Amino acid sequence: MIIYTLRRLVLWLVTLFLLTVVGFSLSYFTPHAPLQGASFSDAILFWYQGLMQFDFGVSSINGEPVSLQLLEVFPATLELCILAFVLAMAVGIPFGIAAGVMRNRWQDKAISALALLGFSMPVFWLALLLTLFFSLDLGWLPVSGRVDLLYPMKNITGFALIDAWLSDSPWRHEMLKSVLLHLILPVTALAVAPTTEVVRLLRISTREVMEQNYIKAAATRGLSRLTIIRRHVLHNALPPVVPRLGLQFSTMLTLAMITEVVFSWPGLGRWLVDAIRQQDYAAISAGVMMVGGLVITVNVLADILGALTTPLKHKEWYALR
Amino acid sequence: MRKLLCTFLVGLSLFSAMVAAAPPEDIRQSGFVYCVNGAATTFNPQLVSGGLVVDTLAAQLYDRLLDVDPYTYRLIPELAASWETLDNGATYRFHLRHNVPFQKTAWFTPGRPMNADDVVFSFQRIFDRKSAWHGVNGGSYPYFDSLQFADSVASVKKLSSDTVEIRLNAPDASFLWHLATHYAPVLSAEYAAQLSKVDRQEQLDRQPVGTGPFKLSEYRTGQYIRLARHTNYWKGMPRMPMVVIDMGAGGTGRLSKLLTGECDVLAYPAASQISVLRDDPRLRLTLRPGMNIAYLAFNTRKAPLDRAEVRQALALAINNERLMESVYYGTAETAASILPRASWAYDNNARVTEYNPQKSREMLKALGVEDLQLTLWVPATSQAWNPSPLKTAELIQADLAQVGVTVKIVPVEGRFQEARLMEMNHDLTLTGWATDSNDPDSFFRPLLSCAAIGSQTNFAHWCDAAFDETLQKALLSQQLASRIEYYGKAQAMLAQSLPVLPLAYSLRLQAYRHDIHGLVLSPFGNASFAGVYRDPRTKP
Numbered sequence: 060m061i062i063y064t065l066r067r068l069v070l071w072l073v074t075l076f077l078l079t080v081v082g083f084s085l086s087y088f089t090p091h092a093p094l095q096g097a098s099f100s101d102a103i104l105f106w107y108q109g110l111m112q113f114d115f116g117v118s119s120i121n122g123e124p125v126s127l128q129l130l131e132v133f134p135a136t137l138e139l140c141i142l143a144f145v146l147a148m149a150v151g152i153p154f155g156i157a158a159g160v161m162r163n164r165w166q167d168k169a170i171s172a173l174a175l176l177g178f179s180m181p182v183f184w185l186a187l188l189l190t191l192f193f194s195l196d197l198g199w200l201p202v203s204g205r206v207d208l209l210y211p212m213k214n215i216t217g218f219a220l221i222d223a224w225l226s227d228s229p230w231r232h233e234m235l236k237s238v239l240l241h242l243i244l245p246v247t248a249l250a251v252a253p254t255t256e257v258v259r260l261l262r263i264s265t266r267e268v269m270e271q272n273y274i275k276a277a278a279t280r281g282l283s284r285l286t287i288i289r290r291h292v293l294h295n296a297l298p299p300v301v302p303r304l305g306l307q308f309s310t311m312l313t314l315a316m317i318t319e320v321v322f323s324w325p326g327l328g329r330w331l332v333d334a335i336r337q338q339d340y341a342a343i344s345a346g347v348m349m350v351g352g353l354v355i356t357v358n359v360l361a362d363i364l365g366a367l368t369t370p371l372k373h374k375e376w377y378a379l380r
Numbered sequence: 381m382r383k384l385l386c387t388f389l390v391g392l393s394l395f396s397a398m399v400a401a402a403p404p405e406d407i408r409q410s411g412f413v414y415c416v417n418g419a420a421t422t423f424n425p426q427l428v429s430g431g432l433v434v435d436t437l438a439a440q441l442y443d444r445l446l447d448v449d450p451y452t453y454r455l456i457p458e459l460a461a462s463w464e465t466l467d468n469g470a471t472y473r474f475h476l477r478h479n480v481p482f483q484k485t486a487w488f489t490p491g492r493p494m495n496a497d498d499v500v501f502s503f504q505r506i507f508d509r510k511s512a513w514h515g516v517n518g519g520s521y522p523y524f525d526s527l528q529f530a531d532s533v534a535s536v537k538k539l540s541s542d543t544v545e546i547r548l549n550a551p552d553a554s555f556l557w558h559l560a561t562h563y564a565p566v567l568s569a570e571y572a573a574q575l576s577k578v579d580r581q582e583q584l585d586r587q588p589v590g591t592g593p594f595k596l597s598e599y600r601t602g603q604y605i606r607l608a609r610h611t612n613y614w615k616g617m618p619r620m621p622m623v624v625i626d627m628g629a630g631g632t633g634r635l636s637k638l639l640t641g642e643c644d645v646l647a648y649p650a651a652s653q654i655s656v657l658r659d660d661p662r663l664r665l666t667l668r669p670g671m672n673i674a675y676l677a678f679n680t681r682k683a684p685l686d687r688a689e690v691r692q693a694l695a696l697a698i699n700n701e702r703l704m705e706s707v708y709y710g711t712a713e714t715a716a717s718i719l720p721r722a723s724w725a726y727d728n729n730a731r732v733t734e735y736n737p738q739k740s741r742e743m744l745k746a747l748g749v750e751d752l753q754l755t756l757w758v759p760a761t762s763q764a765w766n767p768s769p770l771k772t773a774e775l776i777q778a779d780l781a782q783v784g785v786t787v788k789i790v791p792v793e794g795r796f797q798e799a800r801l802m803e804m805n806h807d808l809t810l811t812g813w814a815t816d817s818n819d820p821d822s823f824f825r826p827l828l829s830c831a832a833i834g835s836q837t838n839f840a841h842w843c844d845a846a847f848d849e850t851l852q853k854a855l856l857s858q859q860l861a862s863r864i865e866y867y868g869k870a871q872a873m874l875a876q877s878l879p880v881l882p883l884a885y886s887l888r889l890q891a892y893r894h895d896i897h898g899l900v901l902s903p904f905g906n907a908s909f910a911g912v913y914r915d916p917r918t919k920p
Contacts, residue, residue, distance in 0.1 A: 121421050121601060122582075128601055194640050202636045208604050208624040209407050211597075230407060323628040325603045333602055337419075 064363055071359040078351045079110060085344035086116070093119060093341045115345035120337050125345045128330065133349065134217025135205065136326035140315050142242060143249035144308060150250070151257025156296065158258065159265025160288060170258060178255040182314050186248040186321040193244060200244050203323035207237045245322045249314055253307045260303055264296040271295075298368040305361020309354040409914060411622030412896060415634045415643035419602060419627060422517065424585035425562050426506055429522035430764070430814065434562045435905035436625065436647065440607055441483075442565030442590035445474055445499065446556060450902030453722070453818050455556055459494065459566055459591065469551035469858045474499070476542040481612040483595035487587045488571045494591055496538040501569035503546065507533040513572065516581045523563035523816075526826040526837050552855045553863060557819035562905055565590060593618040593910035603628050607909075618910040619898070638663065638891060644914075645892040645899065647906075651709045651767040657891045664896075669722045670888040671903045672814035673715055673823070674765040676776065676881040677839035679807050684749050688877040693747065695733045695881045696740035697783040698776060707772050708884060715882035717871050718823055722885075722903055724860070725820040725867035730875065740783045752785045754807040760793040765812030765886045772883075773810050809839040812886075816904045820867050824851050828879065842879035894918055 087094045087102050093116055094102040109116060115125040158170040193200045205219045206212055210230050215222050220242075223234040268274065269292065277287050316328025323329065327349060334342035418432035425438040445460040457463075460474040476499065482490035505513040506521045507530055524530070534547040548555065558564065571589045575581050588596055591614065594607035605625040609618040626643060635653050637643040639660065649657055657665050676698070678685045685691060700714050713721065716730035744752070758773040766772060770791060777787040790806070815822045826832050829851060830843035847870060854866035874880070890901050895918045900907035 118601075120419070122586075123601060131600065190636065195636055198640060201642050202640050203633055204626075204628055204642065207407070207642070208413055208606075208626055209411050209622065211606070211622075214600075233407065323633055325600070325628065330602065 067359050074355045078348055082344045082348040116341040118339050118342050120339050125341050132327045132330040138218045142246045146250040147253035147257050151254045155258040155261025156265050158262040174255040174258045177251045182317050189244050201241050205241050210234045245318050249318045253311055256307055260300045264300050268292050268295045302361045302365030308357045411620050412644040413624045413626050414645045415626045416647045422585045423588040426521055438562035439906050439908045440594040441588050441592045443592050444564050446560040448560050469553050470548045472546045474544045480591050480614045482568045483610045485595050488589045495541045496544045497569040499544045500536050500538045502567045503536045517585050553858050554819040554821035557817045561816035593908045619913040623909050644896050649889050649891045651711045662894050664892050666890045666901050668888045668901050672765040672886055674812040674884045677809040680879050681841045691878045693740050693743035696736045698779050699735045712884040712886045715885050718882050720885045723820050725864050727868045727871040737782045755788045756808040757790045757792055757806040758810040760791040764814040840879040847873050
C-alpha cells in the first residue's frame, strides 16, 4: 500500500513539475510575456523562486498580484463544483441503483433514457435554456452572479454560502436566501452531466452485483428487497465506482468554466477567459497551472482513495515494483 | 436509508420555505445597481483616455474646478466659485469654494477642507514634468498629452489659500473647457503627502480620495465597484446610501439582468436591443445627442490615397443611409462634419457626401486608379461611436467592391495591436472620437493636427500647415464669433481635401427600471448620481 501511494505521489510531483514548465513557457516565450527580455537563466530562477512563495507575478492589466486574484476566484469555482458534485451524487446514486435493480423493466428504461438525454445536452445550451425559462419567463431566479450586489457581503472565506452564514449584517437572512437563489441554476446546469455519468456507472456496477450468487442466496433466505440493497448491493456496487467519480470531478471543472461564463459566476474559469481576452499573460499562466494542478491532484487522490476502499484493487499494491 | 431520505426531504422543504419567503423590499431602497460593460484599470481619470473611469466614476468620486451644464452646455462653477480670464486668455485665476470636505475612507482621514494646495498638486502632476508626482503610475496623461498641454502651460501657482493661477505660454480660448472635463479632477494633496511619507505613491490612483458625492468602498477586480455616499458632500447629502457598479455581465447578459431587475440602470445598451427596451413597460430609455463622431480615416501619406481626388471618389461609393439602418438602427445621425451637430462651431453649410457609385467609378477611371487594393483596420469590439465596427467595415467593403476596389479587413483586437495602427501601414481606419468637452478644439487638434501624429490619435496622418494655423488662430481669440469663423474655415478645408470621411454621430443611450428617478445623462458623460432615488410607488 505504501509503495502504491508513493508511486502515485511521485507521479503527481512529476506531472506538477511538467505543468510548471508549461506555466513558465507561457510567461517567457509568448509575445509580450512579462518575463521577456530577461536572460533565460535569470528568468527561470526568478520565476521558480516566485512560485515557491505562491507568487505568480502581477497582472499586467491592473497591477494587482495574481495570487490575490486567484484566492478570490478559486473558492467560487470550488463552491460551484462541490455543490454540483454533491447534487450529482445525491440524485445519481439512488437512481443508478434503482435502474440496476429494476433491470430491463420500464423504470430502468426510463432512467436510462433520461440519463442519455441529460448526457447529450451541451451545458452551454442547457444553461441558457434554464435562464430563459426560470429567470426571464417566470422571473423566479436571478440570471447571473453569486449574490444580489446590494448586500454588503464581506469576503472572508471566498465561499458565498459560508460568508453569508458568518456575516453579522442585519441582512444576514436575506443574504443567505439570495446566495441560495443564485446557486440553484448554475449548480443544476453543472450537475446534469455528472449525474448522468453517476447513474450510468452505478447502474452497470449494480447489475454486476445483482448477478452474484450471494444476492440470490440472500433472496432465497427471504430477505426483503430493501434489506438486500442496503446490506449487499450498496456495499459492493459503490466502491469500484469511486476512482471513476474522481475522474468526473475533472470533467466537471471543464464544464464549470463554461457554466461560469454563462452565469457570470466570478470563478476561475471566467477569470481565465477574461485574462485570455485581455492578454494578461501572468494571469493566463497562473490560471492554467491552477486548473491543471487541481485536476491532477483530484485524480491522484481518487486513485488512492479508490485503492483503499476497493479490496479488489489491492492486488495492484503488489504489482511489479 | 429511510432516515437519510427523511433528512433529505426535511432539508429540501426547509430550503424551499426559505426560497418562498417574501423578497426583501428594503435593501433596494438603500442603493441601485448600475451595469456597465468595461473594466477599471485605475481610479484616476487623469491617467486614461476614456472608458468607465472617465464617463461614470469620475463624476462620483471627484469634482472639477468647473462643470458644464448638461442642458445649456455652458460653463458653471464647481470647486472654483468664480474665475477670471486675464492677459487675453493666457492667464486664468480661480477663486476656490470654501469648506469643501474630502471623503473620509478606510485609507485616509482628511485633516482639512479642500484648498489651493490640492488644486496646484492636481494640475502640477499633469502639467509639470519636473513634479515628483508626474511619473507616478506611468506618467502618461492621454487627454492633456493629446493637446500638448505639458508644453503650453507655463506655471500653476498658489496665490493664496483660496486662489490659484494658471499661466499659459500663449492664449488658448479652449483651456477652461478642458478643465471642465472629467480628465481634470481635484485630488487631495494631503493624502498624497501621507502616501509619500510611507513611500506608497502608487496607491493614490488605486485607493482614490476626492470631494465627490460617492467614495470608493469596495472593489473586486472584474466584478463590481461599491460606492458609498459621502455624507459631508458639499452640495448636500446624496439621496442613496450606496451605488454598485456591476461589471460582471456582458452582451445579452446585461439586458437580461435589467429585465429581471438585477440591474437598475444599463449603460450603453446595444443599438440592436432598442426594440426590446422600448416595448417593455417596466423600462425607460434616455437618448441624448453625444459628443462623438464615427469616421473613416484615409492614410494620407500613402499613394494613391495621398490625392484628395481619390479620397473624394471613394467617399462617393459609400452608402451612408444603409450604415444608419443596419448598424445604428436609428440611434445615430449622418455626419456631415467631423464636428458634432451639438457643437456651437458646427458649420451649417456642411453637406453629407452623396452616394453615387456610378460617378465614383468614372472618377476613379479618369484618375487612372485601377485594381485598387486597400487594407481597412477596424476595432473588433463596440465603441461609444459605433455599436458594431466589424459590421460597418463589411458594409463599406461591399460598397467599395461595387466600384472595383478590393478591401481587406484587419480587425484590431487587444492592447498590443492598437499600437500597430501607428506603424502607418494601413490604408483606411474605421474609428471615431468621443470627448468630454464642448470645445471644438478637442475634436480638431487631437484628430487632425500635425502634432497629434505623434500622440496616436491622428489616424489619417494628416498634416497641413494652413489647417494648423487656422486652428491656432481660433484659439487665440476669446470672441465666440471670430472663433466660429475660423472653425468654419477649418471645416471647409476638411470638406475640400477630405482626410477623414465623417460617418455618424451616435446618440447616447441609457436604459433603466421604471422606479429609478433623477438620472442625468449629459452629452459629456455621466452626471453625478447624487440626486438619484428610487420610488417604489412608480408603477410601470
